[in-house]
Amino acid sequence: MSGAVSDLSARMILDSRGNPTIEVDCYVDGLLRGRASIPSGASTGTHEAVELRDGGTVWAGKGVDGPVSHVNGEICDSLVGMDVADQRAIDTALIELDGTANKARLGANAILGASIACLRAAAEGSLWYHIAGSGPSSLPVPQMNILNGGAHATSNVDVQEFMVVPHGFDNFPEALRSGVETYHALKSVLKEEGLLGGVGDEGGFAPNLPRNEDGLRYVLDAIERAGYAPGDQISIALDVAAQEFCQGDGYHMDGQVLSGTELGDIYSEWLDSYPIVSIEDPFGEDDWESWIEFTEREGRRVQIVGDDLYVTNPDRLLRGIDLGATNAILVKLNQIGTVTETIEVIRMARDAGFGTVISHRSGETSDDVIADIAVGTDAGQIKTGAPARSDRTAKYNQLLRIAEQVDAYTDLF
Ligand code: PGA
Ligand code: ZN
Numbered sequence: 001m002s003g004a005v006s007d008l009s010a011r012m013i014l015d016s017r018g019n020p021t022i023e024v025d026c027y028v029d030g031l032l033r034g035r036a037s038i039p040s041g042a043s044t045g046t047h048e049a050v051e052l053r054d055g056g057t058v059w060a061g062k063g064v065d066g067p068v069s070h071v072n073g074e075i076c077d078s079l080v081g082m083d084v085a086d087q088r089a090i091d092t093a094l095i096e097l098d099g100t101a102n103k104a105r106l107g108a109n110a111i112l113g114a115s116i117a118c119l120r121a122a123a124e125g126s127l128w129y130h131i132a133g134s135g136p137s138s139l140p141v142p143q144m145n146i147l148n149g150g151a152h153a154t155s156n157v158d159v160q161e162f163m164v165v166p167h168g169f170d171n172f173p174e175a176l177r178s179g180v181e182t183y184h185a186l187k188s189v190l191k192e193e194g195l196l197g198g199v200g201d202e203g204g205f206a207p208n209l210p211r212n213e214d215g216l217r218y219v220l221d222a223i224e225r226a227g228y229a230p231g232d233q234i235s236i237a238l239d240v241a242a243q244e245f246c247q248g249d250g251y252h253m254d255g256q257v258l259s260g261t262e263l264g265d266i267y268s269e270w271l272d273s274y275p276i277v278s279i280e281d282p283f284g285e286d287d288w289e290s291w292i293e294f295t296e297r298e299g300r301r302v303q304i305v306g307d308d309l310y311v312t313n314p315d316r317l318l319r320g321i322d323l324g325a326t327n328a329i330l331v332k333l334n335q336i337g338t339v340t341e342t343i344e345v346i347r348m349a350r351d352a353g354f355g356t357v358i359s360h361r362s363g364e365t366s367d368d369v370i371a372d373i374a375v376g377t378d379a380g381q382i383k384t385g386a387p388a389r390s391d392r393t394a395k396y397n398q399l400l401r402i403a404e405q406v407d408a409y410t411d412l413f
Contacts, residue, residue, distance in 0.1 A: 001124040002085045003028040008114055010071035012064050015040055015363045016391035017201060020064045023365075024071055024113035026121040028084050034120030036369065038109045038334055039361035042201065043151040043160060043241045045285050045308035047316060049337040052107025067110035075106065075114050085122045091115055091340035108337035115338040116369055127369070128402055131343075131376025138408035139172035139399060140374040140382035141165060143237045143278065143357065144179040146186050146222070147207070147215050148200025148386075150241050152362050155200075155208045158253045161239035162204070162215045163383070164223065165277055167413045168233035172403045176396060178228050180387045186222035193218075201362040203386030211254050216274045231275035235413055238270075239280035239383075243308045246284035260290025264297065271302055277413040280305035280330060280357075291325040303328045303355050303413075312336040312345050321352040328355030330383065333370070346377045355412070357381040364391035371398035380412055 007027040015021040019040060026034040040051060052070075054063035078097050082090055094114060098106045123130035128137060144164050149157030164182050166175035186205060190196040195207035195218075209215055219236055228234045242251060242263070250257045258266070260283055267282055283290040285308040295304050307330035310316045314336075320326055329349045333342045349356050358374040360383065374382040382399070385392035 001122055002083055005079045005082050005084050005118065005121075006030050008071055008076040008079055008117065010068040010110070010113060012068055013037055013365065015365050016389065017363045019062045019363060020059050021363070021365060022064050022067050022071070022109050022113045024117040026084065026114070026117035028121050033084070034117040034122070036113050036116035036120060037365040037367045038113050039365060039367070040334070040363035041332075041361045042363065043244050043308070045243070045311040045335065047285065047313060048311045048335045049102050049108035050104040051109050051334065052104075064109065067107040070106045070110045071114055075110060079114065079118070084118050087119055087122065088340050090118050091338035094338060103337045108334055111337045112334050115340075116333070119339050120369070126402070126405065127372035128375035128406070131372060132378070136378050137375050137406050138378055138380070138410055139403055139406055140358065140379055141167050141409070141412050142176065142179060142396070143381065143383040144183065144387060145202045145239070145383070145385050146183045146204045147219055148202055148204035149206065149215065150244050152202055153200035153206035155206045157207075157209050157212060157215060158245050159212045159215060159238055160241035160244065161202070161280075162219050163237040163239070164219060165235045165237045165413065166233065167235060167277070167411045168229070169409065171407065171409045172399060175409065176387070176400070178226065178234055181226040182222050182228065182234060183387050185226040186218060189218055189221050189225060199386070199388065203388035203392045213270065216270060216276075220274060235275045235277040237278035237280070238276060239307065241281050241308070243281065243284045246287065260287055261293065264290065264294045267294070268298060271298060276302060278303035278305060278328070281307045281309065285309050288323060288325055291320075292323050295324055295326055299324075299327050305330050305355070305357060307332070307359070312342060314341070314345050314348055317345060317348055321354070326354070328357065330357050330359050331379070332359050332361060333373070334361065342373070343377060346379060355381060357383050360384040360392070360395060366390060366394045368394045368398035371395045371402065375399070375402050375406060380410065
């Protein structure tokens with residue numbers, strides 16, 4: 001829908017970890033037409049666009065008065081009068097107004113809030129349809145994080161995310177149901193083992209485990225207990241987030257210090273023993289050598305996903321494509337900071353034959369825009385946590401709504 005932006009208005013709200021974040025309203029011709037709120041990571045990549053916070057002691061330094069005032073001031077002034085339907089022009093204006101390479105001046109949180117609020121304001125009907133234009137659309141295969149470790153839990157587990165991937169189903173609602181049943185089955189399995197405590201930041205269970213591999217075993221048990229065929233119907237994905245345990249002398253896992261090659265050997269053993277279809281961030285964000293070696297060795301039998309490695313940045317993705325560092329990318333809007341740049345990265349990845357996984361952050365809000373982005377860009381995959389807690393289920397529930405309009409669900413694995 002065309003129309004001139006008449007106002008942009010931002011406020012502070014709370015995210016799922018109880019930290020401040022920014023929410024932006026976009027008015028078109030005097031009417032509130034779009035609203036967006038911005039998530040926040042815990043295991044963030046060094047090369048991400050800058051999430052601006054106030055510092056100091058209030059809100060433990062996490063206040064967002066600065067980015068809120070940037071939206072209400074400069075950003076509003078520069079976008080008022082622009083056609084809300086011209087997303088590229090809006091995002092270009094935001095990038096130029098900021099003037100830095102990593103959105104450090106105005107903050108990627110402020111800029112992305114404005115960008116998504118405008119995207120929503122421009123959509124007349126379904127947002128996924130507005131994004132898709134005339135392109136194809138399908139429901140994404142979810143990576144559902146049912147066992148949390150790493151920076152998202154207080155447990156001793158190094159691997160950040162043990163996820164189930166329900167790919168062998170005819171449609172998204174059935175796939176989702178199987179993932180939910182597996183989540184509940186995992187709860188029973190852990191309870192029987194005396195391992196049931198709280199949940200982590202993304203809603204998955206967060207037990208202490210003797211070894212990281214035990215997480216794989218419990219998830220496999222849960223798939224079977226829920227009555228599904230491991231590998232055929234439901235497989236496993238990992239987000240190792242290895243940067244978090246990568247130190248000067250190597251990778252610290254299970255009480256050992258490992259080289260990139262030794263860590264890769266462990267992954268290969270896991271691939272031999274478990275139905276793993278995807279491994280995200282198996283190595284540190286600048287350990288390109290280990291990535292290349294592992295992708296060369298295992299890239300034909302498993303999806304290898306760059307998150308902290310690429311930070312949704314086209315320059316880093318281009319380097320990864322040239323070097324053969326991965327065969328897939330994780331896409332997080334707030335790592336790059338505008339809708340247009342995000343969609344361009346997805347296109348670039350797809351043109352290179354890479355898999356694309358649209359992702360939430362560990363600190364989330366009820367904003368469900370990633371569901372529409374995943375369908376609208378036909379990304380094929382989404383990662384949005386356990387099927388528990390409203391910040392996570394908001395995205396699954398939006399996908400259920402979209403599933404009333406879109407049938408296609410493709411078994412990618
Ligand atoms: P983050 O974790 O949002 O804390 O960065 C998610 C991920 O690593 O994929
Ligand atoms: Zn990750």
